[in-house]
Amino acid sequence: MSKVIIIGAGPAGLSAAITIAENGLDVLVLDEYMIAGGRLLGQLYEEPNGNWWNGIKESQKLYEKAVELGVKIYLNTPVSNIEKIDDTWVIYTNTETYTTSHLLLATGAAEAPLPIPGWTLPGVMSVGAAQVMTNVHRVKPGYHGVIIGVNVLSSAIAMELKLAGIGVECIALPKMNKVTKESGNPMDVMNSLLHVSHMAPSTFVKLGSKLMKNEFMKKLGISFFPKSGVKMWDIPIMLRKAVIEIYGDGKVEGVKVATISPTGEVIAGTEEKIGADFVCIAGGLYPLAELAAVAGCPFYHIEELGGYIPLHNERMETTLDGLYVAGNITGIEGAKVAISQGITAGLSIIHNYGLSNQEAAIQAAIHHIEQTRKEAFIQFHPAVKEGKQKLKQHWENHRNSKKLEILS
Amino acid sequence: MTRRIINHPVLDKIDETNVISFTFNNTELRGLKNESLAAALLANGIRTLRVHEESGTPRGIYCNIGHCFECRVTVDGQQGVRACLTPLKEGINVSSGETFLTSVRDWRSENE
Numbered sequence: 182m183s184k185v186i187i188i189g190a191g192p193a194g195l196s197a198a199i200t201i202a203e204n205g206l207d208v209l210v211l212d213e214y215m216i217a218g219g220r221l222l223g224q225l226y227e228e229p230n231g232n233w234w235n236g237i238k239e240s241q242k243l244y245e246k247a248v249e250l251g252v253k254i255y256l257n258t259p260v261s262n263i264e265k266i267d268d269t270w271v272i273y274t275n276t277e278t279y280t281t282s283h284l285l286l287a288t289g290a291a292e293a294p295l296p297i298p299g300w301t302l303p304g305v306m307s308v309g310a311a312q313v314m315t316n317v318h319r320v321k322p323g324y325h326g327v328i329i330g331v332n333v334l335s336s337a338i339a340m341e342l343k344l345a346g347i348g349v350e351c352i353a354l355p356k357m358n359k360v361t362k363e364s365g366n367p368m369d370v371m372n373s374l375l376h377v378s379h380m381a382p383s384t385f386v387k388l389g390s391k392l393m394k395n396e397f398m399k400k401l402g403i404s405f406f407p408k409s410g411v412k413m414w415d416i417p418i419m420l421r422k423a424v425i426e427i428y429g430d431g432k433v434e435g436v437k438v439a440t441i442s443p444t445g446e447v448i449a450g451t452e453e454k455i456g457a458d459f460v461c462i463a464g465g466l467y468p469l470a471e472l473a474a475v476a477g478c479p480f481y482h483i484e485e486l487g488g489y490i491p492l493h494n495e496r497m498e499t500t501l502d503g504l505y506v507a508g509n510i511t512g513i514e515g516a517k518v519a520i521s522q523g524i525t526a527g528l529s530i531i532h533n534y535g536l537s538n539q540e541a542a543i544q545a546a547i548h549h550i551e552q553t554r555k556e557a558f559i560q561f562h563p564a565v566k567e568g569k570q571k572l573k574q575h576w577e578n579h580r581n582s583k584k585l586e587i588l589s
Numbered sequence: 590m591t592r593r594i595i596n597h598p599v600l601d602k603i604d605e606t607n608v609i610s611f612t613f614n615n616t617e618l619r620g621l622k623n624e625s626l627a628a629a630l631l632a633n634g635i636r637t638l639r640v641h642e643e644s645g646t647p648r649g650i651y652c653n654i655g656h657c658f659e660c661r662v663t664v665d666g667q668q669g670v671r672a673c674l675t676p677l678k679e680g681i682n683v684s685s686g687e688t689f690l691t692s693v694r695d696w697r698s699e700n701e
Binding site for chain 2: 257292313315319321346
């Protein structure tokens with residue numbers, strides 16, 4: 182039996198492991214990938230101070246520090262199920278079965294696909310897949326591609342592809358349908374782009390974000406948005422054209438685009454082809470929380486946090502004894518927030534283990550999460566803070582209903 | 590290996606010296622030791638990793654981090670291995686997933 186087990190060797194899992202090991206408890210970290218770092222591995226962007234945030238280097242630092250402290254990290258080890266038997270968490274993997282009293286789920290996020298005709302052709306991949314191929318494995322996903330889906334992640338990765346010498350023909354919207362809804366509606370996309378404008382060197386978008394404060398200006402902005410798109414890092418971003426089909430014989434050969442109205446309707450007769458040898462689909466990230474679901478955690482859908490969230494408190498405790506969460510499983514945010522959540526979860530585990538009182542450290546760590554959130558360079562949703570408030574309310578309600586149960 | 594990004598303006602230069610051989614559908618290929626099988630195949634210009642078990646239409650990598658299971662291949666006789674999560678080893682024999690001999694629809698009608 183391990184003292185503590187952590188599932189996920191990303192920024193949250195590794196930071197928690199370091200915090201726990203520093204306090205003298207044995208930790209085992211399990212991860213199905215071949216390299217530690219999780220989604221942090223692919224990240225690469227220039228910070229306002231001119232330094233590059235290099236996800237590979239940051240992952241290495243965390244990994245080496247954890248190993249130095251004696252943390253056991255088993256890579257290539259997918260976890261297929263967890264369950265609680267008496268007071269013990271049982272973790273089933275493709276090889277061994279492990280047990281622990283304190284289990285932290287730091288499983289991160291997954292990417293939502295956008296269903297578009299032709300999306301199963303070889304050469305169509307999630308935008309994160311292209312990022313990992315390019316930055317981690319250093320193999321070009323193709324020579325010239327098209328990115329479908331205009332959001333924070335797709336604009337950041339488009340820049341990373343350009344940096345590696347890979348051509349990006351354009352970033353375009355998906356054709357609106359029942360599934361793509363907001364991501365196919367130019368108005369909604371324009372709204373979501375306004376808060377990432379600081380990332381864009383293009384003066385148009387920068388100016389635009391100041392000009393388009395009210396609804397009327399936003400509508401005007403889309404009506405006058407040039408059909409050929411505005412350029413960000415020299416890549417046309419098209420809000421007036423949507424990809425209606427990905428075509429190719431046995432592999433991607435290009436996409437068919439059509440002009441759309443400000444509300445996302447395709448204008449007949451405007452179809453044209455853009456050649457490409459790969460296509461990225463950017464449907465946004467959602468918390469990867471299946472293990473919390475099979476464990477029996479209650480869930481709440483919170484749009485601002487990216488999807489269904491296992492109920493937890495600020496100390497990263499779930500409603501189940503000995504089960505904790507940290508990182509993107511608690512809502513979609515950047516790696517720095519994940520790190521501070523990992524530290525908080527680590528301190529909670531040490532405290533609950535009864536080895537030492539960590540109350541002051543936990544309060545400081547919770548405050549640090551909020552501070553990191555406030556200063557985050559990349560905000561995946563403009564209202565993350567409000568989303569966290571909603572979750573807090575659900576936690577209070579849950580706790581009060583438990584109290585009532587005990588009283589009655 | 591022109592698909593490889595050896596030099597990068599920000600990231601470190603990669604070590605491309607540890608070349609090993611493996612086979613894919615009986616063709617001998619080369620790749621870098623411990624890189625993902627999906628990366629090694631793409632570096633060789635191979636995008637189709639399997640065909641849909643029922644329709645036979647081609648499939649390649651989709652998520653590249655183990656979530657979607659689109660990149661299933663057979664490695665040394667073991668079926669359903671995710672190419673994106675498998676480190677490349679010297680001498681492994683890889684083959685692409687194939688259509689089923691019997692239609693899935695047929696099985697279903699018998700079992701319904």
